Amino acid sequence: MTARAIELCRLYKAFNGNQVLQGLDLAIEAGEILTILGGSGTGKSVLLKLIIGLLKPDAGQVLVEGEDIVPLQEEELLKVRRKVGMLFQGAALFDSLSVKENVAFPLREHTRMTEAEIRDRVAEVLALVGMSGVEEKLPSELSGGMRKRVGLARAVALTPRIVLYDEPTTGLDPRNVDKINELITDLRAKLHVTSVVVTHDIQSALRISDRVALISEGRIAETGTPAEITQAEHSAVQEFLAGHL
Amino acid sequence: MKATGFPQGLFLVLGGRATELLGQLGDVALLTGRTFYYALKPPYELRPLLQQMDHIGVKSLSICGIAAVFTGLVLALQTSYGLARFGAKAYVGIVVSLSMVRELGPVLTALLVGGRVGSGITAEIGAMKVTEQIDAMRALGANYIKKLVVPRVLSTMLVLPLLTVLADVLGIMGGMIISQYEFHVESHLYMNTIWRNLRLADLLSGLGKTVVFGFLIGIVGCYNGLEVSGGTEGIGRATTATVVTSAILVLISDFFLTKFFWWLEILV
Ligand SMILES: Nc1ncnc2c1ncn2[C@@H]1O[C@H](COP(=O)(O)OP(=O)(O)O)[C@@H](O)[C@H]1O
Ligand SMILES: [Mg+2]
Numbered sequence: 001m002t003a004r005a006i007e008l009c010r011l012y013k014a015f016n017g018n019q020v021l022q023g024l025d026l027a028i029e030a031g032e033i034l035t036i037l038g039g040s041g042t043g044k045s046v047l048l049k050l051i052i053g054l055l056k057p058d059a060g061q062v063l064v065e066g067e068d069i070v071p072l073q074e075e076e077l078l079k080v081r082r083k084v085g086m087l088f089q090g091a092a093l094f095d096s097l098s099v100k101e102n103v104a105f106p107l108r109e110h111t112r113m114t115e116a117e118i119r120d121r122v123a124e125v126l127a128l129v130g131m132s133g134v135e136e137k138l139p140s141e142l143s144g145g146m147r148k149r150v151g152l153a154r155a156v157a158l159t160p161r162i163v164l165y166d167e168p169t170t171g172l173d174p175r176n177v178d179k180i181n182e183l184i185t186d187l188r189a190k191l192h193v194t195s196v197v198v199t200h201d202i203q204s205a206l207r208i209s210d211r212v213a214l215i216s217e218g219r220i221a222e223t224g225t226p227a228e229i230t231q232a233e234h235s236a237v238q239e240f241l242a243g244h245l
Numbered sequence: 246m247k248a249t250g251f252p253q254g255l256f257l258v259l260g261g262r263a264t265e266l267l268g269q270l271g272d273v274a275l276l277t278g279r280t281f282y283y284a285l286k287p288p289y290e291l292r293p294l295l296q297q298m299d300h301i302g303v304k305s306l307s308i309c310g311i312a313a314v315f316t317g318l319v320l321a322l323q324t325s326y327g328l329a330r331f332g333a334k335a336y337v338g339i340v341v342s343l344s345m346v347r348e349l350g351p352v353l354t355a356l357l358v359g360g361r362v363g364s365g366i367t368a369e370i371g372a373m374k375v376t377e378q379i380d381a382m383r384a385l386g387a388n389y390i391k392k393l394v395v396p397r398v399l400s401t402m403l404v405l406p407l408l409t410v411l412a413d414v415l416g417i418m419g420g421m422i423i424s425q426y427e428f429h430v431e432s433h434l435y436m437n438t439i440w441r442n443l444r445l446a447d448l449l450s451g452l453g454k455t456v457v458f459g460f461l462i463g464i465v466g467c468y469n470g471l472e473v474s475g476g477t478e479g480i481g482r483a484t485t486a487t488v489v490t491s492a493i494l495v496l497i498s499d500f501f502l503t504k505f506f507w508w509l510e511i512l513v
Contacts, residue, residue, distance in 0.1 A: 049380065052384050054380050054383055054384060074383075074388070078386050081383075081384055081385070081386055082386065084384075086381075086384050088377045088380065088381055088384075089377065090376055090377060092376055092377040092378050092380065092381035093378075093381075094373075094378055094381070094382075095372075095373075095376075095378070105385050105387070106385040106386055109385060109386040109387045110386050154385070
């Protein structure tokens with residue numbers, strides 16, 4: 001079965017006259033890891049926020065598992081968001097809550113689990129990201145890489161079917177970059193999730209993705225497998241690579 | 246922008262400012278509507294509200310107390326000098342208490358709380374905004390108005406009257422000390438004129454105002470925090486805006502509220 005997990009059709013989005021997305025089309029297959037490459041300010045974060053309904057497009061459709069989420073009200077979006085987990089760029093952990101309460105947050109909002117069940121589930125997902133035993137720490141006591149892993153644990157606490165990663169490796173040292181990349185492929189293997197990664201880290205993109213897409217001037221300029229992209233005679237991604245390094 | 250002649254340029258700027266202001270007023274009204282909607286909609290979460298009240302109360306207690314005592318001291322000094330000219334300094338108690346309870350207690354407390362608590366709310370929510378914690382909250386299925394805005398607005402509305410009662414008491418005490426030691430008005434005489442002449446309506450009109458002031462401080466603090474964009478400098482600008490806006494709103498609304506409560510007292 002190759003149902004589309006996400007389909008973006010002719011998306012337009014502008015902020016105060018600044019056209020960010022200009023008729024972007026993209027289809028993401030269930031179960032794949034798709035990386036969207038692009039320079040900073042090209043609208044990568046905006047794209048992810050459109051998929052999870054945090055922003056509304058000016059025009060176009062956002063289909064999540066076949067349902068157009070654009071006309072949905074905030075309350076109706078809740079059941080869509082249950083299916084989609086997001087790792088924010090700076091992890092966006094709640095400063096005032098412990099690691100345990102951060103990971104428990106979606107469980108408390110969406111389920112009627114008992115305290116004991118919540119404790120077990122929190123321990124389980126923290127183990128999944130290799131962060132067992134930090135339950136009582138505050139986010140400020142963690143390093144950047146650890147925070148991202150806790151953010152990931154929080155994003156997958158409700159076993160979503162789609163996980164969005166906003167620049168998961170940016171600002172991390174090489175060891176943590178490897179660890180996060182491993183986690184992304186691991187989670188796909190263990191939870192069979194569809195993964196959408198946005199980044200400007202080309203090396204990571206080529207390593208972990210089934211397909212890579214390049215965003216440029218508000219549209220997807222090119223998509224292809226890592227092999228297709230590295231072997232092509234001429235590709236927009238290679239240009240991006242050349243301009244980037 | 247191209248240079249325009251004197252009146253046109255001025256009108257362009259004023260027109261631009263006016264439309265911007267109207268837009269903001271609309272946004273604040275929308276936020277207000279949503280805040281009350283979610284405040285009334287179950288489930289009611291008491292714990293965050295109590296936490297906020299505790300936080301705000303503790304933060305404001307000492308500054309409000311000190312301000313109130315010194316206001317009482319000054320008020321007694323000034324009025325006693327004035328009243329002594331008519332040989333009426335025995336009435337210092339009622340003058341001080343009326344000024345304190347009806348006007349200075351509520352307004353001074355609101356100005357100080359607006360400066361300290363209002364800007365604190367803006368800084369806290371603004372930091373959550375720029376670090377995407379508000380987006381994360383929504384993404385995880387929570388309503389940020391119910392979680393963040395409602396407890397802050399309600400707690401400023403509830404704490405301000407309490408702080409004001411404290412300010413009233415401390416101000417009157419301050420006045421009593423000055424009257425006794427500077428003007429030899431015995432404290433029992435000072436208190437007597439208050440018990441005989443101060444009415445419940447005086448106290449209630451003062452406290453009634455503070456509920457509105459508390460609402461204004463809370464909603465302005467939250468609105469400015471939620472509107473923060475552009476990183477850390479944005480937070481600094483927003484907190485300043487909260488201090489200025491809440492002070493001005495308190496002073497302007499004070500006039501209308503005073504009118505309103507006089508009218509109400511005549512009516513009842
Ligand atoms: N909420 C917003 N309000 C105004 N402008 C925004 C907002 N979010 C993003 N933008 C603008 O949209 C453009 C793309 O932003 P973003 O998606 O964050 O870029 P990136 O690809 O680096 O993640 C930027 O120019 C940014 O200033
Ligand atoms: Mg971004």
